[in-house]
Amino acid sequence: MSDVSPTQTDAQALQDRLVSFIRAFGLHQPERTPCGQPIPVSEAHALAELTRDAPLGQAQLGRRLRLEKSTVSRLVGQLIGRGWLERRPDPGDGRATLLVLTPAGQQAADELASARAAKFARLLEAIPADEREAVLHALDTLMEALR
Amino acid sequence: MSDVSPTQTDAQALQDRLVSFIRAFGLHQPERTPCGQPIPVSEAHALAELTRDAPLGQAQLGRRLRLEKSTVSRLVGQLIGRGWLERRPDPGDGRATLLVLTPAGQQAADELASARAAKFARLLEAIPADEREAVLHALDTLMEALR
DNA sequence: GAAGATTGAGGCTTCAATCTTC
DNA sequence: GAAGATTGAAGCCTCAATCTTC
Numbered sequence: 001m002s003d004v005s006p007t008q009t010d011a012q013a014l015q016d017r018l019v020s021f022i023r024a025f026g027l028h029q030p031e032r033t034p035c036g037q038p039i040p041v042s043e044a045h046a047l048a049e050l051t052r053d054a055p056l057g058q059a060q061l062g063r064r065l066r067l068e069k070s071t072v073s074r075l076v077g078q079l080i081g082r083g084w085l086e087r088r089p090d091p092g093d094g095r096a097t098l099l100v101l102t103p104a105g106q107q108a109a110d111e112l113a114s115a116r117a118a119k120f121a122r123l124l125e126a127i128p129a130d131e132r133e134a135v136l137h138a139l140d141t142l143m144e145a146l147r
Numbered sequence: 148m149s150d151v152s153p154t155q156t157d158a159q160a161l162q163d164r165l166v167s168f169i170r171a172f173g174l175h176q177p178e179r180t181p182c183g184q185p186i187p188v189s190e191a192h193a194l195a196e197l198t199r200d201a202p203l204g205q206a207q208l209g210r211r212l213r214l215e216k217s218t219v220s221r222l223v224g225q226l227i228g229r230g231w232l233e234r235r236p237d238p239g240d241g242r243a244t245l246l247v248l249t250p251a252g253q254q255a256a257d258e259l260a261s262a263r264a265a266k267f268a269r270l271l272e273a274i275p276a277d278e279r280e281a282v283l284h285a286l287d288t289l290m291e292a293l294r
Numbered sequence: 295g296a297a298g299a300t301t302g303a304g305g306c307t308t309c310a311a312t313c314t315t316c
Numbered sequence: 317g318a319a320g321a322t323t324g325a326a327g328c329c330t331c332a333a334t335c336t337t338c
Binding site for chain 4: 094096
């Protein structure tokens, strides 16, 4: 099972694990956040991103979320419909609009962050303490390999 | 960074890594397989599953793929439309239908498996050899924690 | 009633075409 | 022409209702 060169078997093992993980995590249904909140994952991500640093243009948001601009356009429309977001004209660029969280949006983002943190804390607790660091490191390695 | 009890920071770290991984892997667009093949991921998974052990009922396939039975129904319809799948009545159960790969379907499954194996082999190669086993083990640990 | 399967409605995403502004 | 943004069309998925068979 352990070898110096990547064998067909190892690749198969990696594939099986990744596929299982993706399915088990419910990643094929993008309409519900894995945290159980009744809002789309992309909206939750958008809120988190806008909490980190605002204001943001739609194009910038799309790049961070890896979503098409058309998706972002509709996504932003929904967030505004919820009263969580505000669209302001960019003083420096007539084409762009700047996105800003409303107070209600900030609160929603905070609650979502808490729920998500709790979920991940539970997940972390289910991992043996002496393996946590290794799992975190392995995910970093995997991300690095993806680039 | 390393602690015995799961801290808020560790949970945050796990969350960030998982979110980054999901986005980088293109998991928010279920219509294209990550392997670059022009068919939906669910169809590729279905083919792989039916290669493992056939015949399978739609309900069974749905459970393995973690897809709704309605999704499976349409998915099977498409696979049949491609000439890759055949639907047979279950001799033991009048409600059920048995799914069997056609020769063309088997060939498509093989090609898909090769392409996917190659993709994962490349991914594995991008991981330092002395860390591969650790990454595999970490994914197992993560899966275990998800249950 | 329970389980396998199908159909209709609605949501999220991409792609392509379009408009406006740089 | 390039970039920000919007709109229409199509694909994949879930949920709910329905039909058939156990």
